[in-house]
Amino acid sequence: MKGKMKLSVAARREENWGWIMVAPTIIGLVILNIWPFLQTLYASFCEHLGFGFYKFVGFQNYINMFQDPEFWKATWNTIYFCILTVPVGIFLSLLVAILLNAKVKGKGFFRSVFFLPMVCAPAAITMVWRWIFNSEYGILNQMFGAHINWITDSKVVMVTCAVVAIWSAIGYDAVLLLAGLQNISKSYYEAAEIDGAGKITQFFHITLPMVSPTLFVVLIMRLMSSMKVYDLIYMMVEDTNPALSSVQSLMYLFYRESFVAGSRGYGSAIVIWTVLLIGIVTVIQFVGQKKWVNYEV
């Protein structure tokens, strides 16, 4: 037997067409993602002098970064934001998905309602939430006669942002989970009912294991986007806000360093750190999933 498999002419032609077909995506990926990533990596070892002129400074940006309390605060803020938003968000999405999967009247209407936040511009959404949360004139404080500084109290502001983040993400996650739920064959439930299993037992022994692959995908995506949170916080908390340091995420810090202060080298170092952080978390998740994700149908 020969070690190499020989392809027929037809098969090779098919292979070439395969390459041509994926070329647009691959080229786009290289030009738009991989090349800028390499540039960012290089920039993180440089000092930005202005207008795209860089000076190589070795690890100086990283040394400065690890000595900066503001950076560690931003790292913690990012992790804290994930802790607040991801578990609650995914739990609520699953709940919504199950409710939308049930036999209720006006199912289509509710599905669109929950998906609506996804369609609206994030900036517009945040503007409305800011009015709701306004401590003096906002509807929330007016309704409850309270005087909570939702956006400017350093202890509360992160929770406020988390509420808005969860609210805007539920619809999207729920639709993904809904698709997962609908793939579960009815026969499992019928068999379980004959065996006398209750609704709760059915949920834990049929629904949850069967939807776990989708749940895993949603978890990874939600965690990644939570670690990259920027626009929401940027819109909610301006730089005149005394609570900024309690809510400033890594990406917000990166924006302020790179584009407000012009230190793009330092900003790039923050980005590389965030990429590492996301990488570590994702690896942990992939190792952990073996314990709870069920791929058998």
Place this chain on the structure above:
Amino acid sequence: MKKIRPMAAVILAITLFASLSGCGASDGKTHLTFQIWDVAQRDGMQAICDAYTAQHPDVVIEVQVTSWSEYWTKLEAAAESNTMPDLFWMHTNQILYYSDFGKLADLTDLYNGEDPNYYTEHFSEISLDNARGNNGRLYGVPKDKDNICLVYNKEMFDAAGVAYPDESWTWDDLTAASAQIHSATGKYGYMAYADEQLGYWNFVYQAGGCILTEDKTQGGFDQQATKDAMKFYIDLQKNDWCPDQAYFAETSPGTAFFSEVGAMFLEGNWNLMAEMKDYPNMQGKWDVAVLPKCPTPVSGDGRATISNGLCYSTSATGKHLELTKDILKYFGSEEAQRIQGEYGAAIPAYNGLEESWISAFDQFEAKLNLDIVIDQFDYCVQNVNNTSRPKWKAPVNDELIKIYSGQVDFDTGLANIQSIINNASAASSN
């Protein structure tokens, strides 16, 4: 049949690509873009461009408005890739940075053909300084000049039985009137918030202090006059009649003022026209006054107001440099500057055209005491600036917010501000 399909796809792709790259002007005219950040001035700018293109029918100028916050990100990216707009506004915050890197065309000799002294004859020294690079050359044609005035609510003063602010007012009158208005009406008095140009800068210079030293290499926050003025200004928020910084993070003083919850705030004259138009119900209820003076200045007479000015610039490496220079020459002419004034947003930099800005307010029945804005130019201070200003602006603001929120005490905070400015200035002078 089947063989033709891939070929057809390739041909289709090529034609698509060709038609995309062929998108260009084909009317034989030169198309130029003019980038600005203030939507309130779009019509005025368009009118000036129209006046130019009426004389030069082979040129088309498109005015593009980008928001202030995006403007600088966009312009810097464009400067890096050599795709700057043909004409654009330049701000004192940034002009030194851009000109040091050779991004702006040198316009010092623009009028040499007509009159070598054109600039000094028609523009004030402050206007010209706002358009100069570190090397003393001019990188912009002065566009406008502005200063800061005190805006007050007449009804609240009447209700509290307090006389309107005038030239005799000092800081003490400001706080006394605020306290009286607050106890009589329950409204806020003077709304002092963490802002430089529309806030503490004015107070620092009134007290005889400074933000940057004369040679622009060091901060002035170690000087006693600066410290005293900062202390006075920051402590204003400790009064019942002034909202705190948390309030201002959600509600700007302007919004609070025109919602009739506060009696006074500092405003730049460039916003007055928009505020007359945007709040028609408020017309006649408010007026403007000179800034109150410092009662105990270390030097000077206690009067100061920050004056800034924009200029028109063009790229040093633009494709149509000769043409854009000719347009800039027109932008600096009396005719173009008058058109700008008549649209009311900004006071023309050109000397003697101040009245054209005031006359733009004739359209309103309610009158504002706009003469005081012109009078204030007699003792105005140039907007604070050095090359590293873009680098220290945000960190200084962050530190100030920390003082306001009590995260650092006053003396440490001011010392930090001083070292932020000194370090940034030292780094950029290397």
